[in-house]
Amino acid sequence: MTVAEAPALAVVGAGSLARTLLAGWRRSGVPFPAVTTVSLTAARAAELRADGVTALSVEEDPDAAASAAAAARVVVIAVKPWMVDDVLPAVGAALQPGTIVVSVLAGVRLARLRDLLGTVDVVRVLPNTPSHVNAGFAGIVAGGADASLVGIVRELFAELGDVMDVDEDGLDALTVLSGSGPAFAFLLAEKLAAAAEHQGFGPHDAERIARAVLVGAGALLADSRSSPAELRRRITSLRGVTHHAVEVFEDRDLGSIVIDAADAGLARARELASAPADPVGTTS
Ligand SMILES: NC(=O)C1=CN([C@@H]2O[C@H](COP(=O)(O)OP(=O)(O)OC[C@H]3O[C@@H](n4cnc5c(N)ncnc54)[C@H](OP(=O)(O)O)[C@@H]3O)[C@@H](O)[C@H]2O)C=CC1
Ligand SMILES: O=C(O)[C@@H]1CCC=N1
Numbered sequence: 423m424t425v426a427e428a429p430a431l432a433v434v435g436a437g438s439l440a441r442t443l444l445a446g447w448r449r450s451g452v453p454f455p456a457v458t459t460v461s462l463t464a465a466r467a468a469e470l471r472a473d474g475v476t477a478l479s480v481e482e483d484p485d486a487a488a489s490a491a492a493a494a495r496v497v498v499i500a501v502k503p504w505m506v507d508d509v510l511p512a513v514g515a516a517l518q519p520g521t522i523v524v525s526v527l528a529g530v531r532l533a534r535l536r537d538l539l540g541t542v543d544v545v546r547v548l549p550n551t552p553s554h555v556n557a558g559f560a561g562i563v564a565g566g567a568d569a570s571l572v573g574i575v576r577e578l579f580a581e582l583g584d585v586m587d588v589d590e591d592g593l594d595a596l597t598v599l600s601g602s603g604p605a606f607a608f609l610l611a612e613k614l615a616a617a618a619e620h621q622g623f624g625p626h627d628a629e630r631i632a633r634a635v636l637v638g639a640g641a642l643l644a645d646s647r648s649s650p651a652e653l654r655r656r657i658t659s660l661r662g663v664t665h666h667a668v669e670v671f672e673d674r675d676l677g678s679i680v681i682d683a684a685d686a687g688l689a690r691a692r693e694l695a696s697a698p699a700d701p702v703g704t705t706s
Contacts, residue, residue: 598687
């Protein structure tokens with residue numbers, strides 16, 4: 423993205439995902455003329471300032487989100503889904519013409535976002551944490567937003583990885599498939615490390631093995647035109663070691679475990695669409 427194209431950016435909500443996106447954009451060198459973040463706490467803002475960002479907090483300035491939104495051309499909303507009623511009306515009231523809002527919130531539908539913001543220039547994007555290293559995957563629902571503004575958003579997320587246009591049902595599905603998906607891969611790495619410890623390796627070497635396997639398999643997948651199934655077949659010698667090990671996964675029906683997990687995540691994404699408040703009283 424060129425200097426002329428890069429928009430002034432505001433990010434409302436400065437948690438895990440917001441910082442992932444900022445890291446990816448910094449890494450790919452997007453020349454934003456200004457970046458302002460808004461967190462709840464002053465402590466978080468201080469952390470971000472140490473990274474060279476203009477960081478506001480609601481604790482220090484109750485109007486922080488409105489002032490950040492007023493000065494931006496792209497406003498990313500990255501608070502928790504159940505915070506939208508508190509956060510969006512003030513953002514919407516401050517928006518200048520020609521500004522687009524990007525919601526990365528799981529579940530919350532465009533109709534509700536438009537109502538709370540009072541604008542149609544809002545899109546939903548569902549990114550994932552590998553965006554940190556520009557190996558992300560994001561679904562985007564453009565809705566009825568201005569096409570040239572949507573183009574800027576699409577380009578911004580293309581800096582972070584692959585971008586797929588979907589409808590809102592597709593985005594709910596991607597929330598668990600590609601949004602949560604990296605967590606499934608990390609879970610596998612954790613379990614592989616635990617198996618290595620079970621077979622006698624110390625924790626350091628066990629994690630070293632698991633990391634090398636996941637990183638190596640990912641790199642091979644990225645570099646190869648072969649399907650995942652074909653890459654797996656090449657490791658699986660007839661009546662060999664892999665065959666015996668994979669049979670355990672098949673016997674326990676790993677396929678339906680993954681489908682059940684995806685369905686549970688999808689159900690939660692749909693629930694979040696209408697969740698009025700944080701059901702467990704925590705923001706983590
Ligand atoms: N994590 C992920 O991989 C993905 C997350 N998402 C979505 O991204 C959103 C954020 O998730 P995540 O980053 O994990 O959550 P975090 O809890 O890490 O971040 C939430 C942020 O919101 C801030 N905040 C709370 N209240 C306010 C307020 N009133 N005004 C402004 N900021 C406020 C918090 O401030 P403080 O830091 O000071 O507490 C915090 O920085 C969620 O809606 C989630 O569905 C989507 C795809 C992937
Ligand atoms: O767990 C969550 O709700 C968010 C959405 C997808 C990944 N993290």
